[in-house]
Each structure stands twice: as structure tokens, then as C-alpha cells.
Amino acid sequence: MEIRFRTKKLQRQYERSDAAVKAYGPEVARKYVLRVNIIKSAQSIDELRRLPGLACHELKGDRAGQWAIKLTGFFRLIFTLEGKRLEIVLIEEVSKHYGD
Numbered sequence: 001m002e003i004r005f006r007t008k009k010l011q012r013q014y015e016r017s018d019a020a021v022k023a024y025g026p027e028v029a030r031k032y033v034l035r036v037n038i039i040k041s042a043q044s045i046d047e048l049r050r051l052p053g054l055a056c057h058e059l060k061g062d063r064a065g066q067w068a069i070k071l072t073g074f075f076r077l078i079f080t081l082e083g084k085r086l087e088i089v090l091i092e093e094v095s096k097h098y099g100d
Helices: 008-015 017-024 026-041 045-050
Strands: 002-006 065-070 075-082 087-098
Touching: 002 008, 002 026, 008 017, 008 026, 008 087, 017 026, 026 065, 026 075, 026 087, 045 065
Parallel strands: 002 087
Antiparallel strands: 065 075, 075 087
């Protein structure tokens, strides 16, 4: 599986934990790296949807075509897929799902 990042900043936060901790705090940073690694090892979107604790789901409205995975209570990892079997995943952003 190939993982791509929408920005160099997102890639740096994945590759360097200190950059992720600075941006999101230690808990979200740790889960960001873990979740990207889970996506890397998954064989299909159905496999991700079945994994407990991820709450993997397709988004609607303005974000139709994107998917979200839970990082913490409020934070989500947003990504898009290319191909039906997760050949390429584009990491779009880490977002605070419900605002402040």
C-alpha cells in the first residue's frame, strides 16, 4: 500500500514525532502515527471499517469521497482512497471533528 500526504507538513508529522507532538499534543500525535501505520497494513477499506476503535466511516456533504478514522474523542484523521482495494491512500488532514 502506498501512503501519500497532501502536505509536506503532514508527512513530516508522521516521520518525526516531535513535529506531531508540537502540532497536536502527545496523545493525538501518537495515535496519528499508529493510525497511518494501520492504514498502511490494511488490505481493504472493509478491513479498516471492521477494526474496533477506529470508527472508520465515509464522510458526506462537502467531504463526500473522503473517509475519517478516530484519533481521540474529538480528533479525526481524514483521508481519500484511490482504487477499490486501498492501493493509494492520501492523508488529507488531522481535524478537530466537533470544533471547540
